[in-house]
Amino acid sequence: MSKREAGEEMLVRKIEQGTVIDHIPDWKAETVAKVLRLDKLARMQADVSVAILQNVKSQSLGRKDIVKIDRWQVDERDADILSLVFPGISVNYVNEWKVSKYQARVPDVIEGRIRCPEVSCISNAEREPVVTKFITLKRERLLQCHYCDTLLGFDAVPDHVSG
Amino acid sequence: MEKSDFIGRDVVSIRDFERDQLDHLFDSVEALEKQPRSLNDILEGKLAVILFFEPSTRTYSSFHIAADNLGMKVTGFASAAGSSVSKGETLHDTIRMFEGYGADLFVIRHARPGSLRFAAEITDVPVINAGDGSREHPTQAMTDMYAIRKAFGKLDGLKVGILGDLRYGRTASSLAYALSNYDVEMTFIAPEALKMRPEVEQYLEQRGATTKSETDLKNVVGDLDVLYVTRIQKERIPDPTEFEKVKGLYQVNLEALARAKPSLKVLHPMPRVDELAAELDATNYAHYFVQAAAGLPLRMVLMNFMLGGAS
Numbered sequence: 001m002s003k004r005e006a007g008e009e010m011l012v013r014k015i016e017q018g019t020v021i022d023h024i025p026d027w028k029a030e031t032v033a034k035v036l037r038l039d040k041l042a043r044m045q046a047d048v049s050v051a052i053l054q055n056v057k058s059q060s061l062g063r064k065d066i067v068k069i070d071r072w073q074v075d076e077r078d079a080d081i082l083s084l085v086f087p088g089i090s091v092n093y094v095n096e097w098k099v100s101k102y103q104a105r106v107p108d109v110i111e112g113r114i115r116c117p118e119v120s121c122i123s124n125a126e127r128e129p130v131v132t133k134f135i136t137l138k139r140e141r142l143l144q145c146h147y148c149d150t151l152l153g154f155d156a157v158p159d160h161v162s163g
Numbered sequence: 164m165e166k167s168d169f170i171g172r173d174v175v176s177i178r179d180f181e182r183d184q185l186d187h188l189f190d191s192v193e194a195l196e197k198q199p200r201s202l203n204d205i206l207e208g209k210l211a212v213i214l215f216f217e218p219s220t221r222t223y224s225s226f227h228i229a230a231d232n233l234g235m236k237v238t239g240f241a242s243a244a245g246s247s248v249s250k251g252e253t254l255h256d257t258i259r260m261f262e263g264y265g266a267d268l269f270v271i272r273h274a275r276p277g278s279l280r281f282a283a284e285i286t287d288v289p290v291i292n293a294g295d296g297s298r299e300h301p302t303q304a305m306t307d308m309y310a311i312r313k314a315f316g317k318l319d320g321l322k323v324g325i326l327g328d329l330r331y332g333r334t335a336s337s338l339a340y341a342l343s344n345y346d347v348e349m350t351f352i353a354p355e356a357l358k359m360r361p362e363v364e365q366y367l368e369q370r371g372a373t374t375k376s377e378t379d380l381k382n383v384v385g386d387l388d389v390l391y392v393t394r395i396q397k398e399r400i401p402d403p404t405e406f407e408k409v410k411g412l413y414q415v416n417l418e419a420l421a422r423a424k425p426s427l428k429v430l431h432p433m434p435r436v437d438e439l440a441a442e443l444d445a446t447n448y449a450h451y452f453v454q455a456a457a458g459l460p461l462r463m464v465l466m467n468f469m470l471g472g473a474s
């Protein structure tokens with residue numbers, strides 16, 4: 001066991017079932033919580049524990065944050081959106097102590113989950129049966145609303161997650 | 164290029180059309196202008212549904228007359244007031260209702276950006292975007308390009324200035340998108356607060372269009388072949404003192420055109436207020452009435468293409 005892992009172990013124990021999000025840039029764990037809408041776990045009164053580790057020593061990043069969610073599997077589509085905001089992030093699923101790394105990918109299209117920043121966009125119209133839809137422009141690190149064409153930078157996505 | 168390219172398709176964004184499709188459309192408008200009755204009653208028995216959630220008498224009439232000339236029955240509304248929409252019916256339900264009444268074509272104007280992309284997804288009936296908020300007005304852009312072609316016999320090689328409210332003016336964005344199909348140098352003339360929206364600039368850059376930005380018409384007017392004027396609405400500029408400062412820069416009159424080429428053509432999507440002086444009407448610069456007149460045959464040809472009528 002390396003020193004780094006030992007440090008983490010001192011802060012929080014390994015989990016049997018759930019999700020470990022690693023290599024989060026330092027002090028950005030709250031942004032991760034926002035993208036994953038972890039507050040909805042409270043509303044669901046889910047039997048879930050969340051450990052947020054901040055500014056942990058890391059060999060590759062210097063410092064990093066880690067989010068461990070005990071007994072909750074993060075949706076793959078949410079993991080993909082996370083990887084778009086933080087390209088270096090790793091999402092690991094834990095099943096009976098066994099860790100498997102999820103290979104997140106930047107999706108070509110994102111439906112739902114993100115609100116259009118243009119408030120008058122048809123996708124923000126309350127009573128119309130319309131689901132938001134964004135096309136990703138990977139090279140430019142932009143999302144473009146399929147309906148009104150408004151652009152949204154990858155970095156601004158956490159401010160526009162819905163749910 | 165065949166007109167079958169247009170059959171059954173939606174006209175939501177001018178970006179959905181390629182150069183050879185546009186050229187084919189313009190050739191057919193030219194033919195119709197030579198023989199104005201050649202498409203009369205060609206779509207007899209078809210039903211056009213024109214839904215203007217945001218009122219505009221002139222554009223509504225233009226589509227209505229075009230459909231009438233083609234022999235179509237026309238229904239719908241010219242403004243949401245007094246229709247079921249004012250009682251809270253959604254765009255979705257309104258489209259579904261008229262679809263049930265046997266619509267063969269929808270023409271829709273709506274205040275919300277993106278509403279026409281949504282409308283086209285709701286129904287399989289072809290949809291024409293007659294203006295969706297500040298975003299697009301493709302049939303106006305087609306009309307504008309046709310009018311330019313009519314004046315110069317071509318679009319390639321021209322220098323086109325687009326002036327006014329480029330941020331919220333849907334005709335300005337649609338025209339800029341459309342001109343990127345041709346070898347046109349575009350100059351955007353607008354105050355800082357009303358510059359082209361980032362997604363328009365992004366699209367033009369990706370298409371390799373030649374564009375530049377300017378805040379004062381005087382600096383560029385001598386280079387232009389075409390000056391496309393749009394209105395700046397006072398309420399669009401956050402700071403009222405800023406509006407007072409800039410408004411003189413965006414009023415097109417003989418003085419503003421002092422250094423223009425004699426061959427310059429001035430266009431305007433109409434209706435104008437005071438951004439375009441009446442003193443230009445009698446000059447060779449004025450091309451906006453020719454442009455306005457082209458809207459009718461263009462809409463007739465487009466509707467006929469979409470519904471696959473004989474030509």
Ligand SMILES: [Zn+2]
Pocket residue numbers: 116117118121122123145146147148149150277
């Ligand atoms: Zn939108």
